[in-house]
Amino acid sequence: MTRNTVHGAGTERITAAVVREKNGDFIIETLERESDLRLDEVLVRVVATGLCQTDVHVRDQNLPTPLPAVLGHEGSGVVEAVGAAVQTVAPGDHVTMSYQSCGHCRSCLTGYPAYCERSFPLNFGGARADGTNALRDDAGHEIHGHFFGQSSFATHAVATERNVVKVPVDAPLELLGPLGCGIQTGAGAIMNSLAVPAGASVVVFGAGAVGLSAIMAAHAVGASPIIAVDVVDERLILAEELGATHTVNARTADVSASVRDIAPGGVDFALEITGRPSMLTLAVDVLAPLGTAGLIGGAPAGTQAPVDMNTLLGGRTVRGIAQGDSIPQLFIPELIKMHQAGRFPFDRLVTFYDFADINTAVADTQSGKAIKPILRIPTSHTISN
Template identity: 45%
Template sequence: MDVQAAVISAPGADFAIDTLTIGEPQADEVLVEIAGVGLCHTDLVFRDGFAPVPFPMVFGHEGAGIVRATGSAVTSVAPGDAVIIGFSSCGHCARCDENLPSYCRSFPALNYAGARPDGSTALAKDGQPVASHFFGQSSFASHALTPARNVVKIDPAGLDLATLGPLACGLQTGAGAVMRSLDCGAGSTIVIFGAGPVGLAGVMAAKIRDCARIIVVEPMASRRDLAVELGATDVLDPGTGDVAEAIRALLPEGVDFGLETSGRDTAIAAGLAALGSRGMLGLVGVPPRPEDMLSVNIAAMITFGHRVIGIIEGDSDQQGFIPELIALHREGRFPFDRLITIFPLAAINEAIAAQHRGECVKAVLIP
């Protein structure tokens, strides 16, 4: 079957729309016709060589659409079902058994290798393989093959299915960081570094959790304004002075929680300096280079019991957390649609540029 896809031919190259062939579902796979797919920073850092992946390759890992075919062993979904496609996990390691599939011991191999575990790819061009199964899906395309374990069946009534894909990564990462990883309680205080999709999802989640102070550090004025509209109590421009001092001016005893979404070492340092006693800082931002290191004041960490944790996918269990976020959205408490701007898949390079310029917060691509 022929499909349209946005293909990357070499590290750092522009995306090019091309016609590829896609195979039949394997026994545990489903074929999904993509209604919309979110454009995530992770797609771009892997495109640019953050970690080695094979080329040519189709990225995309925030897909949503309709199941069109299923493999012989699939019983969880059927053709016609509306689904959101999430990340891959093995389902049987110690972390998966703890209902923490984002820390699956096979996560890198299943999500970053550009192929199925058996080494085969779902996509080809003129008989030559094209790397697929990025996060188990490669959904920058009209159709994607993905393990049935990846998909979350949803009731699309009253929802725009095309806009739901970002719940599969960026939005569940920010919301899950606050609601699951950090588990912020009512009356607690939090500082969030970065008001992109992940950071603003964290703002909405902090409001849901009734945090008393929600401080957002963001250089773009338009995004600071949006953060206030979504629940931030205070916003800071990091270009105007010492961020840690500014946070301490608001909360002299420091914050209970910090969420760092930019991957910048200066933001991490400010977050650590702003933590109060027993404060916890969650790291979700991908750093500019994989070899970047974290420097901490060991004495301060011991004295004040500071905690620093890495967070993948907001500790989400997907089958439970994504429906929870949809329910909150229906209640008007998680209005993530305010972040989304629609682009055709063919305009993916323009969408990347617009997102980089800050003209949109979250691009969603429509095949």
């Protein structure tokens, strides 16, 4: 696509996938991006970006990010420019982008940015913290961006110093984006939130990208047994290849009885990733005394899950987990080292797609054909679909 229109002073052309209506397709469009960066901003030429279920939930407006918007929150790429106050990255650096946090609230200051008090507006607000946006369409209308501080379904992302992570130049850049959300969530739940020690027993409910990342991490820390629960046999087979010692198909087996057969006194740790209330109830029921159930799976607002009060009295804990308690600048480099050492083969979860095929990638995650799609973003500004 070539355009000869003169665009406004102080803007640059980018190509992005725009969601214009609830349940609508992603539409590849040319947009104008403000060329001036704010003091803390980092302009990233996006090389590739993961697709996460949260993008689809927002497209379908299960979460209230305003439309039209550019989504995408698992981007990786090369820094092109930085704002005047940025100190930790420079043009030419390879980076992944992660979730956004404020840096000033009690959660951020105590080392828990995943629980930032401003998490919702900063990640889902569809604008900078001050309500402004860097993107406009050809008609001059504002397009909501800054999704998770990045909006990575685009050739360029305006991130900030807080949510970019410098990565080694010898790491496979186009593979790294999902470390910033889904993969750090699963691995971090095991390694940070629950701090699973060697020899501990673990059950994971849901063997998608997050669950399989948890299973790989549980294997890496020496947990045993590691029990994967899902309803899709192919995913359970992959779970075994990635470190699960046992698998249970919840469609055909009694999950509680099966887990008790494998771990007679119950398990030390259970992770719930399906978002189904009945699975959270089960996750608590299969715990050993003093065991902990971690909840990752999101459910519609107001969803309740029954928990047996007497079961909790046995020293058991239920806790919610966001982003695996990851501090991205510390944890993502660790995961990259584990991957390079062959101890965290998350590339096994990935299917690559061309950016123009973004809607196919969405369909393939919904059908179960793909576990973690990564979209390759061309350098050219002239993508058509």
